[in-house]
Amino acid sequence: MEQLLNDYTLRTVTLGTAILGAVSGALGTFAVLRRQSLLGDAVSHAALPGIGLAFILTGSKASLVLMVGAGLAGWFATAIVLLITAGTRVKYDSALGLVLSVFFGAGLVVLTYIQRYPNANQAGLDSFLFGQAASLIVADVITMTILGGVALAALLLFWKEFKVLAFDPEFAHSLVLPVRWLDIGLTTLLVVAIVIGLQTVGVVLMSAMIIAPATAARQWTDHLGVMTLVSMVTGALCGVGGALLSTSISNLPTGPTIVVCATGFVVISMLFAPLRGIIWQRIRRTVQNRELRSESVLLDLFELARTHDDLTYPHMEPALRVIHPQRGTLYRQLRRLQGKGLVQMHQNGAWALTPDGVRVCDQLRKDRIG
């Protein structure tokens, strides 16, 4: 912590990764809900030629210039994916794969062209491939903050519209909302979020920053606003955690560390989130199964007693075992029921319902039939 406050570079990097985590977390929420998770992957790969071309055209390595180039290329790639899926029978996934690889290939061509450029200033462009968090400077962070701030403000401004668009585009249409423009707008915001992170996390891993925080957040809540907030916080935490971890351990690259943190969040959320968590669901199911099993033993005892005049008529265990062949289970259930005071054991080892047990059985039978 002390190091964080004193070390200038570390502070810059951590701030940058936190901002990128928060912005991609927020926009990722919508991408994941709209089944555009892999669009992020395509956009980030497709940004590469944009970065190269922006450098060739301007000769500048200022992050704003490169980000604009990356954004335009990413946006163009999205438009082509739409054009392909709308114009032919080619499916969305194929269009994504095609555009992603072709744009990336074009990016490689541009980068190799730049390498032969007489300008020695090109070094560092390939850091976009895997990201170079350590190269973040204050100017970069300011650019990221402004772009991210604008994107988040736009998200907030059109919150209602985007919400309708994400969950029920047809309904949005019936409200006479400009669905097409909203779609383009939201996708543009996603492109902005991706572009902000490219320099830090790199082309390949940026898609994880879009998907992971949102997927983790999804497990904890069914409310869009809460999900977006949780996703932003998760993203920011991953960013900070990744940056801190990678400085405290040598040879630990920042981008991949952030991604591994984010994956960790997803795994924890999938396992432990209160309602959707796999662990809780297992526990709930086990409890329910046990409940059902002991209910069925109780009802069987009731059925057997019904053949006599007395509903609390005792029966020996073998009679019950005809219905419940697993001796251990049967015995456990009888003990449980006994503990609840619903059955009792007579001296001769026979089991009978108590008056309480009879009442519960009546209620159960009514519930099940009703």
Add this chain to the structure above:
Amino acid sequence: MSTFQLEIQLVATVVAAACALPGTFLVLRRMAMMSDAISHAILPGIVVGFFLTGNLSSPLLILGGAAAGLLTVVLVEWIRKTNRVREDAAIGLVFSSLFAVGVILIARFARDIHLDTDAVLLGELAFVPFDRLILAGRDLGPQALYAMGMAGILCLGFILLFYKELKLATFDRALCATLGFLPGILHYALMGLISMTAVAAFDAVGSILVVALMVGPPVSAYLITNRFGYMILYSVALGMTASIAGYWIAHLLDASIAGCMAVMVGVQFAVLFCIAPEQGVLAAWKRRRHQKWQFAIKMLVIHLLQHEATPEADRECRMDHLQDHMAWEAAFAEGVVSRAVSQNFLNTVGEYLELTTEGRELAREAIIHT
């Protein structure tokens, strides 16, 4: 052309063919993005394989990579089955975290070896001829040629052997399962082949070109044929031509070979996207235009049929009346009439329009069918 160049092209065409074969299935099964996922996720497998053997050219590396590829498939399937994360998000999460783990492993433990993340992602075809297979003192040609050749032959053998089962599993998974052909096993076998091909190819062409060659040629072939067998053949042919064309363009521009090949894959698609006989944009435009005129002609003959031999015929069946009645522009009305005349559906007598027998027939048919 030197042997050197010949060998590069030979390897490239073999890679293209080996990728296009299983790629066809990916595209048809809407799993194109799995190629992206697998080709990235093999990285940690290769790294672990390297740690175990200490040798970068050991066949164990291929096994490790293929295992990591299969692990991706299994994990994606497993996450999807929990019903907590959608498939696209699951794909994005799994491959990016595996890739991140690979990058971290390399950065921390394998800094000083040739296994470099750039090489995995980008490949370097130009170096392929330097890595030669030497057996009993004899130079048998580049090693990559044999690795890729093996992968290609395995793919081809698998497809030939299980052609009809694969076809069935691809187009009607439910029927395939009903008939007892185990689509699940076929699926994993196919994914295993894809992983293996991706691993064998990554060293030579890089993972992105693997995606381009697995998705691009089959998507292009999908535009020009409706037959499964032809689609496979066309994809292989398209992939091979793209790689040779890409090589020579890279030669001309002195740029990345893999990048140029990916771009050529994109160019192929763009061309077919425009001019494909049925699926192409041009063909669709022509079809729509034709339909527009044919529809107008039908409307015209129906109109004429309704009014011919009635008292209003003189007023209704006139050229100049069409603008009012059909709300057609004068030029459009003229176009419709001249097309109808040339197709022998009506005759013009001055301004008066007179149906021919064919015209009446067409009108009656149109009325019945609408």
